Amino acid sequence: MxxxxxxxxxxxxxxxxxxxxxxxxxxxxxxxxxxxxxxxxxxxxxxxxxxxxxxxxxxxxxxxxxxxxxxxxxxxxxxxxxxxxxxxxxxxxxxxxxxxxxxxxxxxxxxxxxxxxxxxxxxxxxxxxxxxxxxxxxxxxxxxxxxxxFGEVVDYTFSHHKLNRNGIAEDEIIGGNLSVLFSLIGSKSDLDTRGKILFIEDLDEYLYHIDRMMQNLKRNDWFKNLNGLIIGGMSDMNDNAIPFGKTAEEIIAETVTDYDFPIAFNFPAGHIEDNRAIMLGKKISLKVTSNESYMSYI
CATH class of the missing domain: 3.40.50.10740 (Murein tetrapeptidase LD-carboxypeptidase, N-terminal domain)
Structure with missing residues (x-):
């Protein structure tokens, strides 16, 4: 890369x-x-x-x-x-x-x-x-x-989330907006997630659509050989008159229950006030503990 x-x-x-x-x-x-x-x-x-x-x-x-x-x-x-x-x-x-x-x-x-x-x-x-x-x-x-x-050192420590899964992973970080990633599946711009660490965020989606997108990613084996998952802002979600019954974060966590890679919620990036920069394609070290999560470039 x-x-x-x-x-x-x-x-x-x-x-x-x-x-x-x-x-x-x-x-x-x-x-x-x-x-x-x-x-x-x-x-x-x-x-x-x-x-x-x-x-x-x-x-x-x-x-x-x-x-x-x-x-x-x-x-x-x-x-x-x-x-x-x-x-x-x-x-x-x-x-x-x-x-x-x-x-x-x-x-x-x-x-x-x-x-x-x-x-x-x-x-x-x-x-x-x-x-x-x-x-x-x-x-x-x-x-x-x-x-x-300017090539200066950037690393991140971010807060614990109850749905995190502890662990350590090292590899390239890829991803971005969940809805856009979903829309690219099957095209020449689709991502190969094997051995990678995936970052996702989204804005103003219906909760059932978050579930639909996550199920689609799962059925396309995006999580099968993934090394780690980082979730940023899932902002301003919408629901139907009959509630879906889960938050966006809960939907994501449920979708990847069968896998064992580390999962870190609360990353400070996305459609939020604190939207920090991520060098996609760079190798990172992700460490998720019971207290905090850490991300640094290798």
């Missing part, structure tokens, strides 16, 4: 929209943040475009992303907003130059489509806060992203 080079002062970071539309003025806080880090923001042509929900047409969004992929002066590409739409441009992208000269791709939620696709070509990406509303996130949301980009 290739790791993109760490950033240096004065490096350029492109801001693009791969999914929903966003106005340039909404991005001023992240442009200012990049300046405080000593980096230069390059606003892509997809910013400000509109086609219904999307930031312009699929072709316009793909062209902007391709331009930033191929530009040797751009050292990282930061996705401005999620929502839905990234999957629509995946098959229009040519990663030939990117493979030779990788750069960090940054985002989460809908950007999971990019993370998964790029994982399959052997390059690490950054599951981290999108540009929009980064000023309203925790300081650690911003600081773990900065440290990851």
């Amino acid at each position: 290739k790791t993109p080079p760490k950033l240096e002062q004065e490096d350029q970071v492109a801001i693009v929209a791969t999914a929903r539309k966003v106005k340039k003025e909404e991005l001023q806080p992240v442009i200012n943040l990049l300046e405080t880090w000593g980096l230069k923001a390059v606003v892509g042509s997809s910013i400000g475009l509109e086609e219904n929900q999307f930031a312009g047409s699929d072709e316009e969004r793909a062209e902007d992303f391709q331009r930033q992929l191929d530009n040797p002066n751009i050292k990282a590409i930061w996705c401005a907003k999620g929502g839905y739409g990234t999957v629509r441009i995946l098959d229009q992208l040519d990663f030939t130059k990117f493979i030779k000269n990788p750069k960090w791709i940054i985002g989460y939620s809908d950007i999971t489509a990019l993370h998964s696709h790029i994982h399959n070509i052997g390059i690490s990406t950054l599951h981290a806060q999108i540009c929009l509303n980064i000023e309203n996130k925790s300081n650690l949301t911003r600081e773990t992203l900065r440290k990851s980009l």
Whole structure:
């Protein structure tokens, strides 16, 4: 697995929209943040475009992303907003130059489509806060992203959860948004979870749909040879008039009852205020104890 080079002062970071539309003025806080880090923001042509929900047409969004992929002066590409739409441009992208000269791709939620696709070509990406509303996130949301980009040490200690399963695992971390991962099954962007540590998070789903997705992953053998499972925020879940009867966390724990890998809930990432950066594709050490859980890069 290739790791993109760490950033240096004065490096350029492109801001693009791969999914929903966003106005340039909404991005001023992240442009200012990049300046405080000593980096230069390059606003892509997809910013400000509109086609219904999307930031312009699929072709316009793909062209902007391709331009930033191929530009040797751009050292990282930061996705401005999620929502839905990234999957629509995946098959229009040519990663030939990117493979030779990788750069960090940054985002989460809908950007999971990019993370998964790029994982399959052997390059690490950054599951981290999108540009929009980064000023309203925790300081650690911003600081773990900065440290990851500049090659500084990042590790995590997070709180115990009653549904955890104790144990130790070491291997590559993969994953992202559960709904997006579910939608990619059977495609060229589907993940091979064998021997990996899987991270999942989600937002605004019905509890029965969490169960349906987890059952689908189980039936596709995602958990059969998995080495570990990390669960981030499962935020703002919905229920029916007749309750499903379990929380999202309980649904996940029940689905993987028959396996013996360590499980760590409460990881500080996802659609929550504290959305810390994860270098997907990197080898990590996961340790789950009766008191706390620990994750560090190897």
